[in-house]
Amino acid sequence: MREVAIVGVSMIKFGRYADRDFAQLSAQAVLEALKDAGMEMKQIEALYSGNLYQTSGSGQRILQQVGQTGIPVVNVANACATGSTAFREAYFAVASGAYDVVMAVGSEQMGKQGLLGSRGDPATSLEGRVGSYLMPAVFGMAGMEHSRKYGTKQEHFALASVKNHWHSTMNPLAQYQKESPLDEVLNSRMIAYPNTLLMCCPTGDGAAAAILTTMEKARQFTTQPIKVAASVLTSDPYTDRDLTLPDINTLTRNAAKLAYEQAGVGPEDLDQVELHDCFATAELLHYENLGLCGEGEAAAHVASGVPWLGNKVPTKYEEDVAPFRDKTYQPKTKAVVNVSGGLLSKGHPLGATGVANIAEIVFHLRGQAGARQVEGSKVGLAHVIGLCSACTIHILQK
C-alpha cells in the first residue's frame, strides 16, 4: 500500500440553499478544492461521491456541472458515514496504486424537511405506537444507558452543547454561530429526554470535497501535504439488544482500536478530534469509545475543560461548568473536541459531514483555522457513525 496525502480540501458554508440543488452545492466545493490544490478538473482520475438522498448518479450530476471528463465515478451511500466512506474509497484507490490523483465529494440537500415525516400508511406505522425508532429516541436512550451505568446527568450532556456552540462562533462555515449558556440549553424545547432542541444537530444543506494523491506526488501541489495515517470502517457486531437498541459504542471502539494501530498513535497523541455529536448525548459516549477518557469518566472529562478550545473552559462559562467538575479527575489526553462547532452547530447535511470533518482537521494541521485554530495541531482524528450501523475513523497527520 502506498502512503496517501490530502492536497486539497473545501467545505462550503452549511445552511439552507433553497435556490440551488445538491450538484450546484457540490460544484462549488469541487472548484474550491481544486483551487486549494492548484489543480484542474482534468487532473482528477476518479471521483467518489457520497450522497444519501440522491441515491443514484450523484457524482455524474456533479461532473455535469464542473467537467464531464469521462472519469470513473463511484456513488456511495452509507448512512451518516456516507461522505467518509466515499473518502475512504478514494483513499484506497490511491493507496492500492489504481489511481494517482482522485477526489472525494460529500453532499446533501435536506431542505427544511424534518426527519419526523411518516413513511407509508400511518395506520401501519410502528413509530410512536411500539416505541420510537427516530434518531432523537435512539440517541436519547443511548444517553440514558450511560446515565444508568454511571449516573451521568442531563447537565453533563448539555455541557457538550455549551462547548460546541461556543466553538461555532469562531467558524464562519458553521450553519449556526450562536452561543448558548447552560440554562438556555436546558430550557430550550424538549425533543427526546435528555436531549433538548439545543442538544440536537440541525438538518441542512452542504458539500465538502477532498483531493488525495500519493505522498510522493503531493509536494508537486502543496508545501503542506497532510498524511492519511489511518482509514478504518466498521459495522456493528451482534449484541443481545441490537435489534432493539442500536449499539453505537462497540463499532466505534472497534474502529478506534484499528485506527490507533494503523497510525501508530494513541489517544494521548491526538491534538484534536472531530467526533459525531449528532446529539449532545453522543459526544460524551464517544469520549469513552475513542479512549479520550476512561470508562465512566465522560462527564468529568467534559467538565475538566480538556475538550474545549485551549483545553480550558472560558471564563464566561466557568460558573456553568464549576458545579459539575470532578476535582479528583486526572485527564490523560489533550484533544480539543469538535472545535468546528460539531454537528450540533456546524450542521449535519448527511452525506457532506464525513468529508467536512476531514476538511476541518486539515485546516488546523495547516494552521489555517483562524480564531478557532488549535495551536500547534499535528495529529487529528475524524470520527463518523451512521445507523444501522457504520463507523469510520480517519487519523490525519501533519
Place this chain on the structure above:
Amino acid sequence: MAEATATQGEIRPLVPHLTLGETRDQDYLNGSICKKCGTKYVGPRLFCGVCSSDGPFETVRLADTGSVYVWTIIHQATPYVQAPYIAAVVDLDGGGSVNTNIVGIEPKPENMRFGMRVKMFTEKVSEDKEGNSYIAYRFKPIEEGQ
C-alpha cells in the same frame, strides 16, 4: 368493488412479533430460537445473523413481564401520535428485548427508574382505509406488591 369496503375488516397485529389470540387477553409476544446456536430472537426469523445459518428455528412464547432497561420521553412526535409519551426498551423475563411505549404513568423523568417492573397488554391502535384494525402491545408499571 363497493361491496368490499362494506365488509368488516380484519384484526391484525401491528408487528410480526405479536401473536393475536381469540381475545386481547390471549395475545402474546413470540420469539424464535436458532436450533443451531441457541440465539433467541424476538419475532420470526428465517436466518441467523449470529451463526450464519438458516436455523431451523423453534417458535416460542415470550414473557409478558420484564424490566425497563432504558427509556426516553418523546416530546416531538410524528404527526399522528400524541406527545409527550414514554418510549423504552424492555428486557423481557427469560430473554428478548423489545421497543415499546410505557403507559399508565405520567411521562415525566421523575416517574421513571431503570429496572422498573412492567407488564404487557395489547390494544387497538389504528385502522386503515379498508377498515382493518391494528393491535399493538404496550407495557404498564406493575404496582409494588403485585
